[in-house]
Amino acid sequence: MINQTDNRMLLRVLGIQLPIIQAPMAGVNTPALAAAVSNAGGLGSLGVGAMNAEAARKVIRETRALTTEPFNVNVFCHRPATADRTVERQWLDWLAPLFEQFDSAPPPLLSEIYTSFVTDSAMLKVFVEEKPAVVSFHFGLPPSAVIDALRNAGIKLLASATNLKEAAEVAASGVDAIVAQGIEAGGHRGVFDPQAPDDRLGTFALTRLLVKEFRLPVIASGGIMDGAGIAAALALGAQAAQLGTAFVACPETSIDEGYRRAILGESARHTTFTTAISGRLARSMKNKFTELGSDSRSPEPPPYPIAYDAGKALHAAAKAKGEFGYGAQWAGQAAALARSLPATELFSQLVSELNESVRQLQRFSG
Structure with a gap:
């Protein structure tokens, strides 16, 4: 049975109405997509990991011009590369x-x-000045001083994890929720150390493990494409579901x-x-x-x-x-399962499918 009380807790933290988050997809997201999702009651996202600081400032302001609702801005926290000319x-x-x-x-x-966010002081300055409602981390975590600066600016923080060890680091860092990225997810695998063994946990297994292990809210991510998938994630104890591929075919994306x-x-x-x-x-x-x-x-x-x-x-x-x-x-x-629908229409269908799936669970349990 879905724990609606727990769900509302995360929604209050993020300032959103519904447990649906549009995943940040660098090179795919646009202000129009993020704003449409946020205006519909979910959490829209911008992927700025491939941008410099001033480009990020520009899209944050463009999104803010389209919505007064909270949205998420995502950065990459990978270990900076070492060049090898050979x-x-x-x-x-x-x-x-x-x-x-x-x-x-x-x-x-x-x-x-x-530029990795772990060394990008210019991007940090933009976030502290622009104060997006939410900032999320992929590939790892920035230094604790950076996390403190973002929290002091009133920004809520999310970080992805692909296994229990990474989730423990996230939980100890002071962020507000863990994004459980399962092996089914599209795009880059969010492992902290690409050279380390990868447990390759599926979304549902990882979600359940993190829900049982940690007090932080868990957001399920990877392979979720419709309302039934969202309901399944919530039934496992996730407090929201993050969908990326589901939104890729929306006309608002830049593909x-x-x-x-x-x-x-x-x-x-x-x-x-x-x-x-x-x-x-x-x-x-x-x-x-x-x-x-x-x-x-x-x-x-x-x-x-x-x-x-x-x-x-x-x-x-x-x-x-x-x-x-x-x-x-x-x-x-x-x-x-992707659908070529405007983001607002797709979001409405996701909500309808979620509600129908919850009704089916309630009939089954009642």
Whole structure:
């Protein structure tokens, strides 16, 4: 039976009405999407991990112009990459024939295209000044002084975890809730240490473990696409569900036509993990880039996000010639359930499905 009292506790903390959070998806989210979800009663999100501080300030202000409701701003807390020119050269040489197919050449050098929030004082300054209602962390946690600064600014904090050890670090850090990212989730796996063994826990197993182990509210994330999935997460003790792939096909997102065709077609039935696109393990629909990464002759890609510099360049070269198969087409395991609906309409359907699922549970238990 769903514990509605506990659910209301988290909703009060986040300042939202309904236990539905739109996942932050860097490069996919827009102010229009985040605002639509927040205006509908959930928590909309912006993924600014791939932006510099002033770009983040701009989208925060654009979102605030569209909604007076709370929204979440997400950052990446990965360990900054260490450049290895030998590894980078091997990777560029491996990709060179593909660039040639599209009348292009790989970049002469690769760079760390994203600044980790653990070292980004400019981004922290923006958050303290702009005071978004919620800030969330992926790939780890920033230093305690940063967490204290955000909390002192009145910002509520979320952090993702993929196992019990990471969740214990999150719980000890002073954040307000744990996002339980299951193996089914699309996009980048949120492990703190990519070199450590990965338990690869599913969303429901991880959610239940964290609910039993920790006093912090738990937000279930990964493979949840409809109201029935949200109800199942709440029944396991989660106080909200976070959905990303479910919103990717909404017209408010910034995805290109190739990504949109893929997630609404046969490709959505087949997802896989790859490090080839960005240098870090991420779940994508199978495409030409994931096939490249599974080639046994492939050298090791540079670390995240240095490899992403090459990945984005290859996608741009291919896309200019009408080939979309080298894009980062991130999607969760249940991507085939995606719906191409305006965000407000999709959110309304999610709420209706959730309510119907709760009624079914109540009939079953009564």
